[in-house]
Every structure is written in C-alpha cells, then in structure tokens.
Amino acid sequence: EYEGLDKFGRPVQAFAVLGPELLPDDDRQDISMIYPPGWDQKSYDFIEGGKLYNRCHLLAWSLTGENANPQNLITGTRYMNTEGMLPFEMEVLDYIRQTGNHVLYRVTPEYTGDNLLADGVQMEAWSVEDDGRGIKFNVYCYNVQPGVVIDYADGANHAADQTEEEEQYYTEVLDFILNTRSMKFHTMDCPRAADISAQNRDYFRGTRQELLDMGYTPAQECN
Secondary structure: OEOOEOOOOOEOOEEEEEOHHHOOOOOOOOOOOOOOOOOOOOEOOOOOOOEOEEEEEOOOHHHHOOOOOHHHEEEEEHHHHHHHHHHHHHHHHHHHHHHOOOEEEEEEEEOOOOOOOOOEEEEEEEEOOOOOOOOEEEEEEEOOOOOEEEOOOOOOEEEOOHHHHHHHHHHOOEEEEEEOOOOEEEEOOOHHHHHOOHHHEEEEEEOHHHHHHOOOEEOHHHO
16 A cells, blocks of 8 residues: 655655565566656766665565556665665565565655655564564664765765765764663664663664764774
8 A cells, every 4th residue: 555645746655464475476677767756866986786876665576566656666875775675675575485474564755844855764564473573673764875965855966075974974863772871872783782781771863973962982883
C-alpha cells in the first residue's frame, strides 16, 4: 500500500505485509524513465559506480518485485541506498527465504518543509508469526553522501572542499550512544558501545559539535 504523492510529487509512505508470495520470480525491469523529485544527477570519481543519486525503492524490488512505480521511488544517494537501506532489506529477505514467514514493513521518507529531496527514510519491520523475535527494527537512514554537499531544496550538489567537509563532520545530524559516566560518545555502529552498562548508557540525536559543547568527547574508536 502507498500513501501516494504529495503536492510536490514526493512519495509519502509505503507499507506492506511481506512474505514469500511477494518475492519476485522474474527479472528486474528498467526504471530509468522515472525522475523522482530532487533528481539533479552528477558523477563523482570517489563514489562507487560514479553516480551520486539512485532511484531508491521504498519497498525494495527484491522484496516485492515493484519496478517503475513513482509512488515507490525517491531520489536517494548511493550511500543511503547501499550503506543505509540495503543491509536491512537483505536482513528481511534472508529471513523470509529461510522461514517462509511474513514481515510487517513500512518505509517513510522524511522531508523538511518544501524540500524536494528527503533528509532520510525511517524503516520499520516486525516479523508476524514469531511476534518480532526474528525481525524487529526501527531505523533511520540519512540521505547523505560523504564528500558531497547537497542542497535538499532541489537536489543540487557539489564536491565538498576541505572547509565544507570539516563543517559537515561537525554539523551533520546523527544518532550517537553516550556513556554518561565517562562522558564519551560513540557512533551507532561502534562495537565498543555494547560494553556500556545500561545504567550509564544514553542515546542522543544531534550533531557532534553539540555533544562537544555538552562536555562529551569522542571515544577513541569514534574520533
């Protein structure tokens, strides 16, 4: 199910009960005729595949067989597509293939104001037959690309210079794990964050600079 397109032509939300009956049994089709809002494509030699933007499925083709559906495609960076969304899509796909069970699945793009380009997407999943024991996540994937400065109003972009990269490093809004005892902060994927006791663990969504201003310092692995 899709919530459709808003007045700016932006996909609003996609929801599905995924299962083996929805998995595609034919070849993926061409979707290059779709130009989602914010599509200002450029190439950079430091991006795998060269192109900055992908036509990102809210409901992945591998899970549904959905092809050129404008309600299901947003302009997303290569980084968001492959490093952000893909691992969670593959987790769900592997689970369905191995168990034959079903997964409640919802993906919601988040936009700021009238911006054509999404800031990111929220991905939610819950496995039905085992009451979430097999699949359970609620994650946010940022629509960013390291080394590229993006104007989310219209998707315009350019390679970051050194000053912009440094500013981006400190001002990008991210999720962090805090150790309130040691006053250290960790990125969400830091393996050392798992060692923080429950009583000393906290979560923060904001910028690195905000944490520095609060008196926190980065853990050695996250510096």
